[in-house]
């Protein structure tokens with residue numbers, strides 16, 4: 001440098017300006033920063049420069065310039081600046097929010113992401129107010145108190161590392177990771193890293209939910225890899241396979257699943273559907289070791305990766321077994337009779353229609369038998385419907401045993417059955433009808449009770465009697481009615497004439513309803529006689545109908561008809577009023593006879609029956625013991641509790657109660673001691689056998705003895721001979737009724753009879769009065 005002009009060393013324009021000043025000015029100024037051109041190094045060197053004026057004795061001024069090389073210092077500064085800006089850029093590009101504080105909590109730095117996460121307002125960014133920023137952070141947290149405590153702990157323990165999760169009011173969930181800042185091992189502050197984990201949590205929750213759905217789904221779900229090997233199966237899948245079966249996992253899905261239709265290959269179908277739609281849905285079968293395949297509905301969805309390659313597939317299976325069972329049950333219910341399990345009319349219709357279709361153009365024939373159980377109502381009424389139902393099941397079984405495989409037995413309802421005899425003509429139908437009647441007469445046993453069931457059968461032949469099932473059933477039914485009318489317990493073939501008879505039944509019902517108003521009905525009275533003295537002690541009212549064209553119609557014909565159609569209520573009320581009037585007549589003529597009337601179940605069940613009887617007695621001023629109500633045993637057993645109340649009420653009224661046809665019904669003898677029964681009427685069928693038939697005699701004797709023991713009077717019905725009367729008297733029977741004395745007579749006829757008896761008695765009295773005493 002020696003010998004060089006300072007100006008030459010100045011490299012920067014401001015240096016040259018500096019050195020061009022007057023020396024006094026230069027000496028006055030200290031410029032600490034400049035550059036010096038270093039020709040040896042070929043570069044400008046930053047220096048720190050001091051210039052000092054040194055006055056010379058000659059008045060001249062020397063300038064002393066000292067320089068400090070600042071190259072290294074400048075380089076360090078530049079490096080630091082570069083580092084800082086890199087750091088700044090790094091901070092701002094970080095995905096997490098970062099906050100750096102000193103030990104007192106004063107904020108040193110934070111990045112852009114922190115501003116976003118915590119939604120720091122601009123106002124807080126432009127002014128330096130650490131307290132306001134901290135307050136904002138705390139206010140943003142949904143649990144500010146926990147946040148405050150956490151920050152306090154961190155301030156107290158500068159070396160503590162912590163991780164906390166806070167839910168912010170803006171809906172984000174952040175994970176706050178806090179680490180101490182150390183300088184030479186000593187804590188100087190703390191760095192907080194805030195990570196938005198909302199999406200992660202949501203994804204986690206979604207995964208958890210998916211896992212829960214997978215595990216708890218009622219549908220069986222399996223996941224298979226690209227080779228269709230099952231890699232996961234949910235519990236419902238295992239349940240579908242059944243306990244003790246190996247899980248599907250590890251097995252090829254196509255080994256476990258097969259097509260519901262054996263002719264199709266499941267894999268072929270699935271692959272074709274995957275190609276077209278990406279999924280396959282349809283019915284399939286799930287193979288199970290050691291037991292039957294399970295029918296399933298399978299939805300099998302293909303999952304592809306981003307390159308369109310098959311990645312995995314998910315199968316959803318629903319067990320179709322319950323649905324199939326329900327379907328079978330519905331079909332069963334639609335086509336079978338619920339009580340007996342026999343085919344119902346619908347199934348029979350299918351069978352017969354197909355027989356008719358097959359028969360077209362050929363000479364095929366078949367028979368339809370309509371079977372009805374005789375007096376089955378009595379079984380139901382006396383032993384109850386549940387017992388009746390069990391009898392029907394036994395009957396169904398026995399009927400079924402009489403038939404061939406190709407025939408069909410169907411229950412229409414109640415005690416009505418229809419039999420389809422495949423390919424049967426008249427001779428076969430006849431022999432089956434006979435077999436059925438015989439079989440049914442063999443005793444049944446139920447709850448220790450032995451009984452036989454008589455039935456009536458009507459037969460219609462295809463195509464002779466009808467071309468449709470409805471017609472054939474109608475004709476067979478008509479034939480069956482005819483059998484019933486002729487006395488039941490037999491069979492008959494349909495004849496067109498029978499339809500005319502059935503029509504007359506309808507006509508008869510119509511005529512019966514008019515008969516009362518036309519004066520065609522009359523009450524007749526059959527006397528009841530004291531066995532020992534022969535004295536008439538009462539009478540039974542029996543209804544008679546004289547129809548101008550039909551003549552005398554038997555009550556055995558029209559009473560059941562009236563009971564069927566409900567008209568018995570009107571008829572019964574009319575007869576009772578006639579009977580009360582007749583009883584009043586005899587009471588007012590010095591013969592207080594009791595008049596009994598038959599009361600049907602339907603009448604008894606009419607609301608207000610007891611009140612009606614009471615009103616009648618009051619209206620005609622008949623002492624109640626002048627009226628007797630005859631009930632059958634089966635009536636007593638219907639709704640036993642209600643019936644007991646009703647009879648007790650009638651008993652309280654003072655009217656007498658008797659049990660008609662005693663011994664023919666299904667009795668629970670308990671009612672005899674509980675109910676106010678005054679008389680038992682021994683049925684004619686037992687009296688008929690007297691005096692010779694041992695069994696009848698034993699039954700009659702038993703009834704009489706029981707009556708005596710219970711203090712209930714006994715009346716024998718249908719006594720026609722003196723021998724019968726004598727036998728009854730010998731057995732201790734109180735009274736009898738029957739043709740031996742008189743049939744049922746119109747009121748005037750009976751009055752004649754009674755007046756004759758009065759005269760005879762008077763004669764007897766006066767004769768005995770004039771007879772000298774011996």
Ligand SMILES: Nc1nc2c(ncn2[C@@H]2O[C@H](COP(=O)(O)O[C@H]3[C@@H](O)[C@H](n4cnc5c(=O)[nH]c(N)nc54)O[C@@H]3COP(=O)(O)O)[C@@H](O)[C@H]2O)c(=O)[nH]1
Pocket residue numbers: 526540541542543544554555556559568571572575598599600660661717718719720737738739740743744
């Ligand atoms: N609910 C009502 N039922 C009534 C009424 N009137 C009659 N009936 C019932 O009709 C059935 C047939 O009655 P009927 O033809 O009158 O026969 C009765 C007697 O006439 C007959 N009988 C009487 N004695 C003799 C005899 O010596 N021999 C003989 N072969 N028959 C005789 O028996 C029938 C007695 O009936 P019952 O005492 O009731 O059992 C019959 O069930 C009547 O009950 C009515 O108004 N209401």
